[in-house]
Amino acid sequence: MLEQIESHKYSELExxxxxxxxxKIExxxxxxxxxxxxxxxLKYYNLGKMGGFxxxxxxxxxxxxxxxxxxxxNDHMITAYRDHGHALAVGMSMNECMAELxxxxxxxxKGKGGSMHFFAPDKNFWGGHGIVAGQTPLGLGLAYGLKYNGEKGAALCFLGDGAVNQGSFHESLNLAQLWELPVIYIIENNGYSMGTSQQRSSAFNNCLAGRGDAYGIEWDVGKGNDIYEVRAKTKEAMDRAHNDSQPTILEFDTCRYQGHSVADANAKKYRSPEDxxxxxxxxxxxxxxxxRLFKESVIDENGYKxxxxxxxxxxxxxxxxAEESDFPDLSEITDDVYYEVxxxxxxxxxxxxxFHD
Amino acid sequence: MALTLYRQALNRALDEELANDEQVVIIGEEVAEYNGAYKVTDGLWKKWGDKRVVDTPISEAGFIGMGIGASMLGVRPVMELMFFSFAYVALDQMINNAACIRYMSGGSINCPIVVRGPSNGGTSVGATHSHTPENLFANVPGLKVVAPATAHDAYGLMKSAIRDNDPVYVMENTLLYGDSAAASDLSDEEFTVPIGSAEVKKEGTDVSLIAHGRSVIVALEAAKQLGEEKGINAEVVDLRSIRPLDEETILKSVEKTNRAVLIDENKPFCGVSSQIAATIQEKAFDSLDAPVLRVTSIDAPAIYSPPLEKEQIPNVSRVVDMVQKLG
Incomplete structure (x- = not known):
């Protein structure tokens, strides 16, 4: 009942x-x-078509x-290694993403980054970063760049719940508030940093975003499965970034159905499949x-199908x-290392x- | 004409590049209101203000990572490490992000940052503050590493580094900042020293002393002593740039003198001189009349004890002795 009331509340916001x-259909x-x-x-990974994670x-x-x-x-996005969703959401094509895999x-x-390192700077998408929380100072830098050049924008920097314990994240939070930078840290909290639950990995009061209190940063938590709520809370943070050049931490509860990666051998052990x-x-x-769209008569079963x-x-x-595309030539292995070269x-x-032979 | 000190030359380069490009911003600990821990940024905050010269908290991973992120949007941050030893708390940003982002994005992003600071021992500050990580960073494709020995080269390389569109790590030296032996007669006209070009600092015929950074000053003094006291005419090659590396100048010198002693403040294992030695044996083997020898730091963490540390890093007497071992 409570959920229905809340959803209604968010759907009624401007x-x-x-x-x-x-x-809505989009x-x-x-x-x-x-x-x-x-x-x-997942299917083609299991068929041996791609390497790594x-x-x-x-x-x-x-x-x-x-x-x-x-x-x-003037709004930018940057995330960690679980980056396929963000890449497609900003408009990257399935072809370029699958071919990268x-x-x-x-x-x-060009086959040089792999699953964890998708980029599309032309779409304001700055990766795709493999090291947990390594992207959090970069997100801060995007916000610094916006402010330095007087642009009204925001840097949306995504991280998982496991990243909140890295030092670079805390250094970023300190600088974000100290210099009033328009960065929004969005914690996608799926409850597990790889196989370790939030309870076993983080010291916290009620939620992780609340750590913002230590830095005087505004924060909020929400249900990540509801687009209305995600948009409502993100809009508020973006307004704060755009109008007041202030940072925000958002935490959205969510659930990853698969293991941490496909190579997660214990995926069914540290949490129950029933949950x-x-x-x-x-x-x-x-x-x-x-x-919801059925109820609002926006689309019907046929339309969905x-x-x-x-x-x-x-x-x-x-x-x-992807299958029909070529692998990079061996001669291309030293391209894209240096701009000047x-x-x-x-x-x-x-x-x-x-310096190789 | 008054000579310009190494510190003043860097200051002039920073000042001019702040004027030349409004995207250039100086970021670091104590670089603004304090005028720099070693006074390299002296007066710049007063002249350029809060936006262009920015004091940071003690937070190297945070502010260097931030600079890398800002550079993706076209800002050109010049970030000071009070000591290059402090890079070790920011390595994820300096290696995983700065060096790899162009590659992992298939060339769609570049990272025009400069990280600068002193990379040297010899000042009795113990092992944590005396690292010389030019070999470590030069090991990473995607990074450029320069190590100027004179005020002239510090000025010219700093300007090139700031204008470069790749990440450049400029390794300075606290002992050179005010050293008259490293001071230069600088032209009033702006100029640059290209990254990737070595220079013969002294011509010679009998042995090539190949060095970078302050070891060049040591080599020049040793060459003088070798000439005056032993009748050995040593050539001194200053690498100036570690990566990219000017192999041509190195090989040309060795082909002329047929002997090489490498002087390198790195620890010996996989130091910069290891790469130089490999290059010489591979490409100038037939020119060599003797094995390539090295004078490096003695292979232990930097010792505190002042007289011992002077022996631990390359010094004139160790170089003179090593040259004589060539026979």
């Missing part, structure tokens, strides 16, 4: 009330695209889609949104695209840069 039916489409992409990634975003889709939907020309030269990073099933049954962000089929096809086609500037022509 930020959500102003949404057109097309906007959110559904984006969430479904992310899920189908991730399912396809694969951290899937399934179950958390509403956060990337809800936050990205608010971003304008396959290690192909048509990938978004995940219960969440899927009752709180799945796509199901919750879909039901059409959209879902399209996402499945798009994901499948991206795997074909790649561009053969005077500086790039001076001295020896690479």
């Amino acid at each position: 930020v959500n009330k102003s949404l057109s039916d097309e906007d 959110f559904l489409r984006q969430m479904v695209r992310i899920r189908r992409f991730e399912e396809a990634s 694969l951290h899937l975003y399934i179950g958390q889709e509403s956060i990337a889609v809800g936050t990205a939907s608010l971003c304008g020309d 396959y290690g192909k030269k048509t990938g978004c990073s 995940i099933d219960y969440y899927k049954e009752n709180y799945d962000p796509i199901s919750v949104w879909k039901k 059409e959209l879902d089929d399209a996402a499945k096809s798009e994901a499948k086609e991206s795997a074909t695209f 790649d561009n053969q500037t005077e500086s790039g022509k001076q001295g020896k840069y690479f």
Whole structure:
């Protein structure tokens, strides 16, 4: 009952009330695209098509889609290694993302970054970072750059609940408030830092975002599975960034259905599959949104099926695209290391840069 | 004409680049109101104000990472480490982020930052403050590392570093900041020293002394002594830039003198001189009349005890002795 009242509260806010039916369907489409992409990634990973790690975003889709939907020309996003959802939400294509997973030269990073390192600076998306909390000072820097150049924008820096205990995050929080930078730290709290629960990894009062009190930073918590709530709370933080150049910490509760990565051998041991099933049954962000749109008569079952089929096809086609693409040439392994060398500037022509035989 | 000290040359380079490009911003601990722990940024805050010269908390991982992030949006931060030893608390930012982001983004991002500060021992501040990590950073593709020995090169390399579109780590030296032996007669005209170019600081015929940073000053003094007392005419090659490396100048010198002694304040294992030695044996083997020898720091953490530390790092007598071992 409480949830219904709260959802109603957020849906009535201007930020959500102003949404057109097309906007609402677009959110559904984006969430479904992310899920189908991730399912396809898992399938082809298990077929041995890609190497390394694969951290899937399934179950958390509403956060990337809800936050990205608010971003304008001067707003930027940066995240950690569970980055496929954010990449698709900012408009990267399934083809370039899947090809990157396959290690192909048509990938978004030419096969040089992999699953954890997707980038699209032309879409204000700055990665895709592999080291836990390593992106948090970079997000701060994006905010510094905005403020330095007098641009009205915000840097949305995503992190997991495991990242809150890293020193670089705390250093970033101190600087964020000290210098009043328009950064928004968005903790996607799925309850586990790899296999260690929040209770076993973090000292906290009530929530993790509350650590902002130590720095005098505004903070808020919310349900991450509800796009209306994600948008409402993010909008408030973005207004604070845009209008007052102040930082915010947001914490959204969420659930990752898969293990930490596909290589997580203990995924079914440190938490119970029944709990995940219960969440899927009752709180799945796509199901919750879909039901709401059915209720609002924005879309019907047929419309949903059409959209879902399209996402499945798009994901499948991206795997074909990736499969048919070439791997980078061995000669390209030393490209993209130095700007000056790649561009053969005077500086790039001076001295020896690479020392292999 | 009055000579310009190494510290003053850096100051002039920073001042001019602040004027040349409004995206240049100086960031670091005590760089603004305190005028720099070693006075390299003296007067710049007063002249340029809070926006361009920024004091930070003691928070190297935070502010260097922040500078890297800002550089992705076109800001050109010049960040001071009070000691390059303090880089060790910011290594994730300086290596994983600054060096790798261009590569991992398939060349779509670049990172035009400068990190500068003193990288030297010899000042009796103990092991934690006496690291010389130029070898460590030069080991990382994506980074550029320079180590000027004179005021002239400090000025010219700093300007090149700030204008460069890749991350450049400028290794200075507290002992050179006010050393008259490192001072230069600087032209009033602006100039740059290209990154990746070595320089023969003294011509010679009998042996090549190859060094970077303050070891160049040591090598020059040793060359003088070798000439005056032993009749050995040593050539001194100043690497100036570690990565990229000017192999051509090194090889040309060794092909002329047929002997090389490398002087390097790094610890010996995988020090900068290890790479130079590998290059010489690979590419100038037939020119060598003797093995390539090295004078490095004695292989222990930097000792505090002042007279012993002077022996631990390369000094003139150790270089003179080593040259004579060539036979």
